[in-house]
């Protein structure tokens with residue numbers, strides 16, 4: 285069967301008219317298109333022009349020999365198939381010459397018409413598969429290049445991903461460490477708080493009751509020590525998440541101006557203090573005492589970084605991200621190496637000698653920032669100085685308004701009844717011992733069930749409940765009590781309670797943080813009794 289040869293153009297080169305005519309005729313019959321050339325020069329011109337897939341080339345030509353034409357074609361267009369033909373050069377030597385010159389096949393003439401067409405078809409098949417191979421080679425390079433680019437991109441992505449993951453892991457480890465230490469310190473501080481509440485309360489009572497001047501002095505000294513202890517637990521608690529900060533609207537400028545005296549004393553004469561306070565600073569939302577402590581901590585760090593003196597600059601302003609108040613404490617001190625900078629917030633991390641540093645200063649600052657819903661960042665350069673930027677949220681207008689109203693007075697009671705419930709004996713006895721001195725009638729219970737029993741005979745005007753108690757928690761007791769007395773006023777005591785849990789359970793109820801001083805207890809009780817219970 286003949287293969288379809290439609291449209292394939294063959295160049296037929298032969299100087300003998302008859303022989304050329306016969307070959308052209310036979311091939312046209314087989315379906316090929318034919319172009320003819322009578323000599324080598326014409327053949328090369330046509331090849332250049334038409335680039336035929338197959339050239340039928342007679343060996344004997346008048347100008348250039350077919351062998352030379354073949355060599356030239358194969359050098360210049362290796363993809364063109366050359367079928368040599370000859371009626372005169374028919375020996376095996378002639379055929380060898382032709383094939384060595386690069387011809388793809390050699391056919392002695394005259395041949396059968398079908399044989400000529402079959403030979404050409406065979407060459408066309410070869411040509412097609414060679415074309416495919418060439419194409420494959422060409423695109424292979426492109427494909428390899430594209431793949432290399434792809435791989436490079438994937439690699440770059442991988443590297444960034446790894447970097448990001450490493451960063452995230454470092455941050456995670458850091459926050460877990462902070463969390464763990466926070467829980468530990470929180471637990472310890474809780475116990476200390478209860479002890480200190482009892483100690484401070486009892487000392488106050490000793491002072492109230494003893495006219496002896498020496499006892500007064502001793503009590504004062506003990507009181508000062510206890511007060512330092514309670515500041516330390518406050519530091520620990522403000523770092524640990526279990527401490528509930530009482531966020532309130534704070535005029536940060538006034539707070540800082542008010543610290544000038546304190547800072548002058550603490551920083552010494554060789555350090556000058558500059559304050560650049562934004563006159564239009566909005567009111568911030570934070571725990572006033574904690575914020576003051578944070579600014580003091582930062583200033584003391586600045587002082588420690590400037591043993592030969594320098595400048596501490598405290599700047600307030602509004603951060604670009606609207607809604608945040610910034611407090612910046614900058615020094616011209618030693619700065620921190622990247623190593624120290626990376627660990628500066630770690631609780632208990634200090635580079636200072638024993639007795640000079642606790643490593644809790646920046647932890648406290650970190651704690652107040654995070655718990656106020658703000659943040660804190662450090663920028664430091666060795667030899668140049670350090671800038672700490674504390675960002676605090678703005679207070680809402682309604683919070684400011686509420687704050688101004690809640691200016692409660694301390695009045696004495698007219699025999700109002702109070703039930704105090706606390707599992708800690710010292711705290712309970714202190715409250716039960718102190719409040720009657722103010723004229724209140726007090727009963728005490730050490731757990732929720734006991735309180736509910738007492739409530740069957742004794743209806744108090746106020747319930748003072750410790751938030752964290754074993755068994756029935758303060759919040760559960762509150763729910764149980766309010767089932768019977770819907771309008772019962774409740775004052776929660778909390779030294780140790782997850783801020784979120786406390787918020788969820790207590791809501792808008794007032795709370796008093798341990799350790800508290802008798803005057804604070806008195807004020808909180810009065811305020812709770814005077815406040816209208818919101819329904």
Ligand code: ADP
Nearest residue numbers: 585586589628634635641642643644645646670
């Ligand atoms: P402490 O001051 O008790 O060492 P901090 O938590 O306040 O603990 O600070 C931790 C460490 O961070 C310091 O020991 C000090 O190395 C470094 N640091 C803190 N503030 C500064 C500062 N302003 N300049 C230089 N180093 C500082």
Ligand code: MG
Nearest residue numbers: 581585645646
């Ligand atoms: Mg410090």
